[in-house]
Amino acid sequence: MADSTPLLPPYTHSETQHPIRAKKEASPSFDDAIEHYVGSTSLSQLFQAFFASLAWVFDAQQTFINVFTDAEPNWHCIRTDDLSCSSAGIPCSLPKGSWAWDLPKHTSIVSEWNLECSGSALAGLPASAYFIGCLIGGLLLATLADSLLGRKKMLFYSCLTMSLAGTLTVISPNIWVYSALRFICGFGRATVVTCALVLSTEIVSKKWRDGVSIIGFVCFGLGFLSLPAMAYVNRGSSWRTLYLWTSVPSFCYSILLYFLVQESPRWLLVRGRREEAIHILKNIAASNGNVITSSFSTLVTPEDVGNVGIFTAMKILWEKRWAFRRLMAIMTVAFGVGMVYYGMPLNVGNLTSNIYLSVTYNALAELPSSLITFFCIENLNRKSSSLILTTLSGMCSILCVFMKIEGLKMAVEVVSFFSACTALNVALVYSIELFPTCVRNSAISMVRQALVLGGVFAPILVVEGRKKSFLSFGVFGLVIGCCGLFAACLPETRGRSICDTMEEEEYKEISTSENPSVV
Template sequence: MADPTPLLSQSHLADPEPMLIPKHLPSLDETFERYIGDFGWAQLLQAFLVSFAWVFDAQQTFISLFTDAEPPWHCTELGTELCTSVSNICQLPKGSWAWDRAADTSIVSEWTLVCAGSIIKSLPASSFFMGCMVGGLVLATLADSSLGRKNMLFFSCLLMSATGILTIFSPNVWIYSGFRFLSGFGRATIGTCAIVLSTELVGKRWRSQVGVCGFFLFTLGFLSLPAIAYLSRSSSWRYLYLWTSVPASLYCVLVHFFVRESPRWLLVRGRKEEAVATLKSIGAVNNSSFTLSFSGLPFEEEETTNLHLYSVISILLEKRWALRRLSAVMTVGFGVGMVYYGMPLALGNLPFNLYWNVTFNALSELPASLIAFFFIERLNRKSSVLVFTMTSGVCSIMCVVMGEEWASLKIGLELVSFFSTCTAFDILLIYTIELFPTCVRNSAMAMVRQALVFGGVFCPVIVEIGRGNGYLSYGVFGVVIISCGLFVGCLPETKGGTLCDTMEEEENKQRAGSGSGTGTGTGSSLA
């Protein structure tokens, strides 16, 4: 068998002690860089098709901004005098006011929820995020262990879209909340699988840019909501679910027939022939030399094929350095998630048109994605996340400090806060990919997204309570994201690093970096 490390210099070969990384591991990474490092049309199509799942993810995440919104109302002739002295609709007698549009334009008006308690009114949105949490716990490791990235993406999109169609038939808020729970359950792993699969289909040079492309498409899905909602503003809220769920179902067909599985995952699972076939189909390589080079890889199948459903989580918990990283990045994710999901839900509390508010917030994600796309290779992960979380928290708190006479300034501060959160969100996901090796990457990413949506679970209740007290909405958001953002200091810097495939490779890489004095402080985290 040929020497699996032909790129090592003779001086290194003569001194075996510094060789902390097993010989076959650099060869594996070099193989991927050689055969999929160049970004061809096949990879572009695959990455775009996979990342397009973010469009439907965004639509189902924020659809409640319009379907669950309190519609505008007006006073009738019988209540003209009362309306001038009472601003709370719940204090007005029946017949003294009426909705501006048909009752079925929102669940609030159709099911008479306008005077219900904060828990009831926020139940559908909270149920969605609870479904995301449960779905993440149940489905998190399937993409790493048995189903793979592609099949998990297909299953998640199919369940989310099918549940969205069934939501149309909800007769009351309880059934509706149940369907929202199921939708969140299915949606839980879409973003995780999309970003992991798309980045594993390309080499190191394009990894970050391809990951950020998904954020652009998420913004596109977010932007499409106010447009669709405005065009159907006089129709039932059920049409909004119809217009978003049916295209998602058609997208599932495309994923099933045209998306390729991650070659890295196939190799880690010991499925070499499928990995070779996948790389041949997406890489511009010579078939004969490709087979000869790749078949010589001495990858240890025994270590990677004995994983069961939750063994990847146990691996993360057994390694102190992995547990430390996971705990820190999940804490940061909780704070970012609370503001990211909470800010749009709180837009109804601001004195401005809801459609324009949502549009401006969705547009603020574009510069966040542009920053991540063009500057991700230049940005230090730790300092970037820290700066943007601090900026978001300060602006959020200032929204509370400003009085009602500063309405325009409050909207500007809210946009800056949301923009900073979006940027921190994007960088944090790329950061997570680089922190963990292939064998547990999807599960680690899923758990970080669990922390993000866990922050979202509390948002609907906080927003409802904060309708009369800004300190309980924007004030809470600011304090939480500042406090959680500080935990990024516990993480190592990963800028410019290579993706590892096994836990041992990650450990050896960091030990080698620490021992040579060229590391970024990550060696000490591998206690």
């Protein structure tokens, strides 16, 4: 195909009116170039996008594994005629020898390390340590996928660290070593979802972008759903066994990922590595029966090549007012969603229903939420969807405080979690569209950080909720409801093509402000 074929329609405004627009005219969009030269998405691209999305499975398992390994087991009185024992609400107030655990002590860290009488801070430490690790890891590693390492290598190292830390967890002698390893696991895992999401969406055409995003959400739901199944099969075994079942497959996946998935050609081009990008694009085009003769030389700008510092992306987001406003608003929404999203599954232990069934119901809610997400992003505005979903989740969470019928309470809890899951999925898709390629991974990582920050507080609130329901369900509902309102501050992005540089996004911002119908 000839390089002279026009990629973009001419603009009606003069270059003197808008310098940013003038540069946009001189520098064709990479999004349009891919569509023009490469053609439709091939099976090879879809396979790589799917395989990258499988990282969500292992991320879900490590995120929610504490629901089973750190759960407080059921206990019983040794003597059935002991009235002082049978009337006691917690076993730590009883003398030793008057009660016993229903299952062997090694089935949970609570029973193995005698944590039943510990305070909420110590009992929730391992789960909180995991989320703190995610928080710190995200802050330190977020920009590496945009600068030095790229999407593929960052995803590989993240999955590898997560799997190795999970495997080493089986030798933990006490809660302190266990919490430290959970911290390392969280630290390594911090960029798994963001890299998998960005990589999978950047290696396919615009037509498949939304669908590929949904694949990741479905994989996360399947990973979450696999946990209660594995925990039930190993219900009499040590909690350490569950870590082996989840970590060893994750390690094998990491190795396969390195050899089967290519780097994002978008990232390579933005980093100035044009020859590598063209090589990948030619391979993609060849799988579609096309031949690329273009050098794509006009797609590289000096501003793109110069942004090579690790924290440059974060600096750009800080300095650009429109980008900073977007980032703060979507991060606030994510914080509220994260508190419910991570808190609700941990909180099912405070319900009297069977923990395996309760977690299964929550995990099953992930799968239809992916389908609803697809409906939302195809048919509804991002802003409206976010507002409706966060409000619904908050209302249902608060209703759980007043519900007395356990079955109805469980149903309302699942609706709250379902709404939070869908809100999270919409927020991630929203984030992809709000920020250009050069800072997209860093921006989404910051959104994930806000999400995880909500998760840091969730385990402590869950432990406190064992004494008073409002401290868990009530607080969850108020936070997600209030934080969700910040979605109203964001611009609508439905139907827009994604940008590659800050100038291109800034041009679109100017065009939209002048003519709202332009997307």
